[in-house]
Each structure stands twice: as structure tokens, then as C-alpha cells.
Amino acid sequence: MRKVKTIGIVISFISFATFLGAQDRSYLSSLENTFTPQMHEHHYSHYVKDAKNPLDFIFGALYLSYKTFISSQDMESCVFHPSCSTYAIESIQKKGYILGVINAFDRLTRCHPFAGPNYPYDEKSQRLYDPVD
Amino acid sequence: MTRLRILYITLFSLFALWANGQSVDSLIAYADEQFTAGQFNLAAKEYQRALFFGPSESVGALTVKTGDCFLEQKMFSEAEKYYHFASNIIQDDSLRFEALSKKSVCLIHQHSYQQAILDLFNVNTEFSARATNQKEFLLGTCFFGMGDFKEAETHFHLALEEGEIAKKETIKTLLQSKKLMKPDPQTAYWMSIIIPGSGQIYSGDFKSGINSAALYFGFMALLLNMTFTSGWVDAIFTVAPWWQRYYTGGYTNAKKIAFAKREANRANIYRQIFHLINER
Numbered sequence: 001m002r003k004v005k006t007i008g009i010v011i012s013f014i015s016f017a018t019f020l021g022a023q024d025r026s027y028l029s030s031l032e033n034t035f036t037p038q039m040h041e042h043h044y045s046h047y048v049k050d051a052k053n054p055l056d057f058i059f060g061a062l063y064l065s066y067k068t069f070i071s072s073q074d075m076e077s078c079v080f081h082p083s084c085s086t087y088a089i090e091s092i093q094k095k096g097y098i099l100g101v102i103n104a105f106d107r108l109t110r111c112h113p114f115a116g117p118n119y120p121y122d123e124k125s126q127r128l129y130d131p132v133d
Numbered sequence: 134m135t136r137l138r139i140l141y142i143t144l145f146s147l148f149a150l151w152a153n154g155q156s157v158d159s160l161i162a163y164a165d166e167q168f169t170a171g172q173f174n175l176a177a178k179e180y181q182r183a184l185f186f187g188p189s190e191s192v193g194a195l196t197v198k199t200g201d202c203f204l205e206q207k208m209f210s211e212a213e214k215y216y217h218f219a220s221n222i223i224q225d226d227s228l229r230f231e232a233l234s235k236k237s238v239c240l241i242h243q244h245s246y247q248q249a250i251l252d253l254f255n256v257n258t259e260f261s262a263r264a265t266n267q268k269e270f271l272l273g274t275c276f277f278g279m280g281d282f283k284e285a286e287t288h289f290h291l292a293l294e295e296g297e298i299a300k301k302e303t304i305k306t307l308l309q310s311k312k313l314m315k316p317d318p319q320t321a322y323w324m325s326i327i328i329p330g331s332g333q334i335y336s337g338d339f340k341s342g343i344n345s346a347a348l349y350f351g352f353m354a355l356l357l358n359m360t361f362t363s364g365w366v367d368a369i370f371t372v373a374p375w376w377q378r379y380y381t382g383g384y385t386n387a388k389k390i391a392f393a394k395r396e397a398n399r400a401n402i403y404r405q406i407f408h409l410i411n412e413r
Binding site: 077 | 207238241267344348378383386393404407
């Protein structure tokens with residue numbers, strides 16, 4: 001009985017050692033870029049590039065200019081994800097020019113610090129989640 | 134009818150004798166296969182099953198393996214829990230160091246440098262010079278992350294062999310470089326408060342600096358124009374909030390830009406140190 005026990009212990013120790021024995025340092029390689037700041041690249045130009053007609057192009061260009069020159073200089077003031085400007089352009093694309101613009105204005109009236117309880121919270125963007133229906 | 138029943142029961146009983154449940158060894162082998170194939174999520178589930186059903190002797194190894202699956206998926210918080218558990222049950226110094234250094238890597242990724250330092254100071258590495266070097270490298274990384282470059286230099290030097298003097302000198306030069314502290318976010322912040330856009334230009338972002346200055350002076354001109362044409366009450370209620378908004382946004386962004394640039398400089402220096410120490 002003692003012999004069987006000893007053999008068992010030896011076998012389990014050997015398998016344990018082979019399992020972990022070779023000191024694998026590959027996990028250290030993940031540290032190489034650990035201090036590299038995470039840059040969030042924004043691509044706003046596809047609304048202009050993908051425009052199907054001149055009106056789409058104008059709305060796309062307005063959105064692109066706003067995002068590049070105005071919004072980039074602002075603090076993070078919109079409480080929603082997607083932001084009001086993105087919501088507006090998506091709304092125009094999905095609902096057409098008249099309904100889309102009305103919907104965008106409706107969104108602007110809802111964007112305020114007390115909007116909290118009515119919308120789900122998006123962990124990733126740390127904003128209230130309100131996509132275009 | 135009764136005979137038929139007895140026959141069925143007998144047949145099923147024989148079938149049950151035939152059938153075999155999946156053994157723990159085959160479960161681990163399957164998990165290893167999935168791990169090698171890069172199916173880390175599936176491998177983690179199988180290792181967890183093996184942990185539940187397997188013998189107590191292999192708990193330490195299986196826990197580390199489960200942690201590896203999460204580490205590969207960059208789920209550092211989850212991986213850290215498994216390495217922590219493994220480090221508490223493994224008796225062998227070498228394997229315990231392996232689990233603890235992996236835990237430290239997870240903590241570094243989560244910017245919990247002090248916790249990693251505590252763990253590393255408590256681990257025994259007398260069994261191997263290589264392990265000591267690795268421990269010192271991880272400690273140096275922690276101090277680097279905390280911004281204590283003097284202490285980081287000490288540990289990075291200890292991570293190298295005695296004779297590697299040239300590398301030690303290079304590390305010393307890199308860690309005394311002014312780039313580690315530049316651009317200073319606080320300086321950029323105050324510069325943009327005094328002259329809008331100057332903080333961004335100081336941080337190297339000319340486009341944003343000119344953009345910010347144009348918005349500030351544009352709204353300022355509009356504010357003055359409205360004051361003279363419609364009166365100061367109208368100007369304060371219509372244009373001033375916009376002017377204030379982009380002025381505040383300007384100096385807040387200047388600080389963020391400077392911080393991101395400084396972090397990029399630090400990351401670049403760390404990358405050079407990383408290669409100096411790890412590529413032998």
C-alpha cells in the first residue's frame with residue numbers, strides 16, 4: 001500500500017513539474033507596450049466619402065467640420081453615447097432629412113445632466129446609451 | 134412482457150458498463166489542445182472543469198494554466214485572481230515565483246504598482262539568478278510606472294548581469310533624460326489659461342493650438358461686437374457662454390494633450406529599456 005502511495009506521489013510530482021517546470025518568460029513580452037497610451041482614433045470622414053447625393057455630402061461635411069474644428073476643442077459635455085452630433089447624422093441617414101432633423105432636435109432637448117434615470121448606462125463609453133431607433 | 138422488461142434492463146445495464154465518462158487526464162489534454170490552438174476561452178472553461186473534478190495535487194498547476202488563459206485574453210483582473218490563488222497553494226519556490234511574477238504582470242497592466250511591489254518583495258528568488266533578474270526587472274517596471282525613476286534605475290541595474298556595464302550606462306542616460314518629464318501637463322494648462330492655444334503648441338500639437346486660439350479670439354470678437362451693437366446684457370446671455378465653453382475646453386485639452394505626449398515619451402523610453410534587458 002505504501003509503495004502504491006509513493007509511486008502515486010512521484011508520478012503526480014513529475015506531471016506537476018512538467019506542467020509548469022519550464023520557466024516560460026513569454027508573458028513578460030506583454031509588458032513592452034504597457035505604458036503606451038491608448039489612442040482613440042476617430043474617423044468622421046466616412047459620412048462624406050459614403051455620401052450618395054449632394055445633400056448627404058453637405059450634411060456629412062457639416063458634421064466633419066463640427067467634429068474636427070469645434071467639438072475637438074470642447075470638453076466632454078454630451079451625456080449620451082452616441083454623442084448628439086453623431087446621433088443627428090445617423091438619424092438623418094436612417095429617417096430622412098425632415099424626420100432626421102426633427103429627431104436630432106428632440107435629442108438636443110433631452111441632453112442635460114438630469115437625463116440619467118431614463119436611459120441605460122454604457123460602461124464602455126461611460127455615458128447614457130441612446131442610439132437612433 | 135415481464136421477460137421483455139428484464140431483457141431491456143439487462144441490455145441497458147451492460148451498455149452502462151461499456152460507457153465511460155471523460156477522464157480528467159483527457160479533459161486536461163483537450164484543454165491543452167485548445168490553448169495551443171489559441172482557443173483561450175474554451176481552454177479556460179475546460180481547465181476550470183478539470184480543477185473541479187481533478188486530483189488535489191494538480192490544483193496549483195491547473196490554476197496557473199487557467200490564469201494563463203485569461204492573461205492571453207488580456208483579462209488581467211481575472212487572471213490575477215487565479216495566479217494569486219496558485220501562489221498561495223504552491224509550495225515549490227520556482228513555481229511559486231512563476232505564479233507571483235505572472236500576477237505582478239497582471240497588476241502592472243492594471244496600474245496597481247504598489248500591490249505588485251509588495252508581492253515581489255515577498256517572493257523568494259534565491260533558487261536562481263535568472264529569477265532574481267526577472268524580479269528586479271518587474272520591480273523596476275513598477276517604479277517606472279509610479280514615476281520613481283531613481284528607484285527604477287536601481288532595479289533595472291540589478292536586473293542586468295555584473296558585466297553589462299554599457300547597458301547599465303544606457304539605462305542611466307535614458308532614465309535621466311528630460312523627455313521623461315516633458316511636456317509638463319501643468320505648464321501646458323497654465324500656458325493655455327494665460328494665452329489660449331499656447332499650451333497645445335508647447336505640447337507639440339500645433340493644429341489644436343491654432344484651432345483653440347481661433348475659437349477663443351473669434352468668440353471674443355463676437356462678444357465685443359455684440360456688446361457694442363446690442364448691449365452687454367445680450368452679449369453676456371448669448372455669446373459669453375460659448376466663449377467660456379471653448380476657453381475652458383482649450384486649457385483642459387492642453388493639459389490632456391501634454392499628458393498624452395509625456396506618456397508617449399515615457400512609453401518610448403521604457404520600450405528601449407525593455408529591449409536592453411530582455412534581449413540577450
